[in-house]
Structures are given as structure tokens and as C-alpha cells.
Amino acid sequence: MSSKPFDMIVIGSGPGGYVAAIRGAQLGLNVAVVEREHLGGICLNWGCIPTKALLRSAEVFHLMHRAKDFGLKAGDIGFDLDAVIARSRGVAKQLSGGIGHL
Numbered sequence: 001m002s003s004k005p006f007d008m009i010v011i012g013s014g015p016g017g018y019v020a021a022i023r024g025a026q027l028g029l030n031v032a033v034v035e036r037e038h039l040g041g042i043c044l045n046w047g048c049i050p051t052k053a054l055l056r057s058a059e060v061f062h063l064m065h066r067a068k069d070f071g072l073k074a075g076d077i078g079f080d081l082d083a084v085i086a087r088s089r090g091v092a093k094q095l096s097g098g099i100g101h102l
Helices: 015-026 041-045 048-065 081-101
Strands: 008-011 031-034
Touching (some): 041 048
Parallel strands (some): 008 031
């Protein structure tokens, strides 16, 4: 096992962790990030971001039912729960991938 010296070690790659790691690297530090699972941590992959995507779908669904209030017509309004969840997972995956590039 080889050892490599680090100036800064960040435990957790959630919103605070990856920002701290980026800033450390910008300042010229040799930075290591320790993450148990996926870059972005719980917030980005399972908590905040996917939940916000689900809430946005619910908001659009609600607004579709109020189309008449906006001078619009909409019929046969429904939802596909599997597609709603897939969109939520896609949003999280896209943002997590973006952190990987940083």
C-alpha cells in the first residue's frame, strides 16, 4: 500500500464537501475526498435534489388541472409514476456527473 500526502481531506462529498474540496484545490492544496457511495452525498443523490424534482412534477400536475385559470385547455390529465421517478433519478444523475467533472 502506497501513501500519498494530502494537505486537506474532505469527508463527505455533499454540497459543503465538494465545494470545500474545489476551493482547496483552487488554493493549490493537494485534496482528497472521502465518500462512502456517490459523489454529491445523500442530498444530491437521494435527498434534496430528487425530492425537488418530484415536487416540481407535482407542481406541474397541479397547474395542469388549473389550466382554465390561465386561459388554457387541457384534457385527459394524468401521470405515470414510473416516469416521474425516472425523471427525478435522471436529474440527480446529471448533477452528480457534473460534480465528478469538477
